[in-house]
Amino acid sequence: DIQMTQSPSTLSASVGDRVTITCRASQSISSWLAWYQQKPGKAPKLLIYKASSLESGVPSRFSGSGSGTEFTLTISSLQPDDFATYYCQHQFTFGPGTKVDIK
Amino acid sequence: QLQLQESGPGLVKPSETLSLTCTVSGGSISSSSYYWGWIRQPPGKGLEWIGSIYYSGSTYYNPSLKSRVTISVDTSKNQFSLKLSSVTAADTAVYYCTSGSYSNDAFDIWGQGTMVTVSS
Numbered sequence: 001d002i003q004m005t006q007s008p009s010t011l012s013a014s015v016g017d018r019v020t021i022t023c024r025a026s027q028s029i030s031s032w033l034a035w036y037q038q039k040p041g042k043a044p045k046l047l048i049y050k051a052s053s054l055e056s057g058v059p060s061r062f063s064g065s066g067s068g069t070e071f072t073l074t075i076s077s078l079q080p081d082d083f084a085t086y087y088c089q090h091q092f093t094f095g096p097g098t099k100v101d102i103k
Numbered sequence: 104q105l106q107l108q109e110s111g112p113g114l115v116k117p118s119e120t121l122s123l124t125c126t127v128s129g130g131s132i133s134s135s136s137y138y139w140g141w142i143r144q145p146p147g148k149g150l151e152w153i154g155s156i157y158y159s160g161s162t163y164y165n166p167s168l169k170s171r172v173t174i175s176v177d178t179s180k181n182q183f184s185l186k187l188s189s190v191t192a193a194d195t196a197v198y199y200c201t202s203g204s205y206s207n208d209a210f211d212i213w214g215q216g217t218m219v220t221v222s223s
Contacts, residue, residue, distance in 0.1 A: 001166075032208050034207070034208070034209035034210070036150075036210075038150075042215075043199055043213035043214065043215055043216050044150065044199075044210075044213060045213070046209055046210065046211045049204075049207035049208070049209040049211070050207055050208070050209075053207065055211065087149065087150055089150075089209065089210070091208065092152040092155070092163070092165065093152070094149060094150040094151070094152065095149075096149050097149045097150075
């Protein structure tokens, strides 16, 4: 089974910061990776699919990159609405999540 | 726009069967563009995929739950359902129904989630 890991587990940042979250797969998954944002008490929201494709309606400050076993989600300029937990996902496996909180 | 809504009991007794239904609106559950699934999230923890059902009728389940899970589709009601048998307190979680797109292999539509507590 493919395992997904994320780093860091928690990230403290300020509004306007550039934020990068890393997701690693235990074996190559080509570009089959998605990223989700989840706020407390809400369902996850798809941000990125196929590693770098932006879901419709998602702000362009979000971007994804990578292939094979290493992937990144970047928020170019963190906004107040972006404080949340972020998960990567490949097929039926989710990463453990990265919580982005206020510094 | 496709929308999903979970329904079912919020409290289930240990050893009994948890049953949830997801009603699909804004599209057909028989569409060849989507597959359907259930994902859960225990309080304060991460996301766990439970299982999915595909257009072909094929089902795939999390190996850790496979012996207890059944996912099925009712096309006449535009619904799909989850049954999880022999529940314990470890099955207490928010349960989400989701749709996945074959073209992007991601869960693009989610229900709002329903909290299920296993307790006597």
